[in-house]
Amino acid sequence: MTTAEPRNYPFSTPERLEVEPMFAELRANQPLSRVRLPYGEPGWLATRYEDVKVVLGDPRFSRAASLEHDEPRMRPQPSLPGSILSMDPPDHSRLRRLVTKAFTVRRIEQLRPRVRQIADELVDGMLAAGPPADLVEAFALPVPVTVICELLGVPYADRGDFRYWSDAFLSTTRFPPEEVADCAGKMHAYLEGLIAQRRAEPRDDLLSGLVAARDNEDRLSEEELVRLAMALLIAGHETTASQIPNFVYTLLTHPDQLAMLRADLSLVPKAVEELMRFVPLGIGAGIARYATEDIELGGVLVRAGEAVLPALASANRDESAFPDADVLDLRREDTSHIGFGHGVHHCLGAPLARMELQVALDTLLRRLPDLRLADGESGVDWKEGLSTRGPERLLVTWEQ
Template identity: 50%
Template sequence: MPIPFPLPDPPTLYHPTPLLAELRENEPVAQVRFPDGKLAWLVTRYADVRTVMTDNRFSRAAASTPDQPQMGLGSLATESLIAKDPPEHTRLRRLVARAFTHRRVEELRPRVADVVTELLAGLRKQPEPADLVQNFSLPLPVQVICDLLGVPATDRDRFHGWSDAVMGNWERDQEIMVGGLTSLSQYFAELIAEKRAHPGDDLMTGLIAARDEHDKLTEQELVTLGIGLLIGGHETTANQINMFLLTLREHPAELARLREDPSLLESGVEELMRFTQLGNSVSSMIRVTTEDVELGGVTIPAGSPVMPALGAANRDPAVFVDPDRLDVTRADNPHIGFGAGAHHCLGAQLARMELQEALRGLLHGLPNLRIVAPESELVFKPTMIVRSLESLPVAWS
């Protein structure tokens, strides 16, 4: 019998719902039923999840048609880079990938460190307790991605509300989401016109040249790429900073290790990526099988929606020793928090670097930093795909 989906909420913010561990052990490829009656397959073991994300028989393009279950993002999930299969996906990704190489990201690190320093200086001027969301964790990735894209500083406050709307619940808040997406589309059409008239040394100017001079993408693809990069470049990183700190508060020994030894920041970020529950435990885009596929001892028929459960895969004891323990020194950590295969997060290197510099600044620049609100008083924005805090009160003296 299909399992009702969404799955039950976990008892805490820090672990996946226990049902995922049960399924991973006993029914690693399980059929689930959405509230509208549509059926899909839920995959929970690490090896099977990687297969779903890397095997071309599991198609993102086929999953992006209106008749398939959608898990947020509305039409952005059906028109953007994340909705394409090769070769279309390869063509579009190649146009922007050069901005996110390891070398290019390392060139940006000093600037990001400077932004962290500037934001912390501003935070210290606030009366305690102060809101970390508005004073640090949101403006940091916003400023970085806007600088990269060439979005003027005066426009940065305009788009976050639209982005929040697009990242909401598509089934529940469709009108709001359409409004946010429409506003973002209009904004990027205006920005593209401005960049055409006054080119800059930024990613959007480069993409416009690819469109106008080399005919490598359509005007709609240009707008959609801009929206996807803008949302993807700040929403998850801002919320990861907040959830990382909440997770570390629950693990004071690991927090102390990171404070005492800055060399652990790299492994610490990777472990927090594996361990932290940024959203629900099924936080990867649905794929659809293009033919019958045998997975985990089950034959999944062609045309079936398949959901890889990243939260379950990243806690798989077949891959991770003591998987429900946070260990910032963990060396063997092949987590798939950034996905895998063709749809591996384009900005993974940028996100890693931003998270490292954010923790470096917060834990070493403010050594007495602490969250002063109990968990019961924290307010998360309703219906968001990821856990997004309204505010996070902190003190540091």
């Protein structure tokens, strides 16, 4: 095993949506470096685009192996067996196939009118209440929460509970470990209750379909069913709820790009892809993969049993992959970012997230063409103590 003294990571405290400045130096001079995260054993940090794609896509890098190690991580809790995020094929493929049909591009496009209706109704509420408004509470959270509740079959009235549990799951320092464990237990019990309801009274929703796959086809265990529902509920709203205000803030602070987009809303899909590349969502790196054999990567020999952390934010700013990578360019032609990951763990809900982000931006720019920050930076409160970045409060205003 490698014995080089690792550096503490993250290298600095993340500020707003700024990308770690050390990444550029590492990409140029030390694309794989030894790091130690707040929890777990040391690992390698991969910073170049091509190396990160190898870590995410090469089957010689395993997620399941993390269960045999104290994996490097930002949060106190380690990965748990039964979670799709801790599986390799064929188990990962078996669970993914159960839900893939709900997230096909065709199926998601059928949901677009409903998402547009949700977004328009929320803007109606903002206009009725008058400016200023907290975009997070008034719009960014309700859009994906409503959609995932309807898709999965979770009561929207319970959003306060599962939002709190989700924050605990994503906590780095905001919640003490014992509260994280308590919230995980409560979410587990809550979903067990919903599953029992769907067994008694099946509905036309994704949770009922998963229950049928468990009971009628024996395609997953009971614990896998609960953990899959948990992953879908958390991931189905959290990332989009963070990225909507992230994208709006980024546009409002890049007025030239915002003006171009306002002048041509047909650019919204391309803008979403560029914003996915440009905006860093996490405060750390991607989840660790373990080498199952000795592998040369970035000029370094990674030994079997060593962890490698893919730095997605660094990869998306790699000049060798994206010319002028630190420049936001909504007309950029290359959309091969890895904001949704890569390989077998490529975000299952990417088509849904893309569509929600497109609808959100289109609706806000169409309905509120003079949207702007209400109080400058003083009207923005940034998340602290969570593994995802974004405003917790984003005050915006417009002309009445």
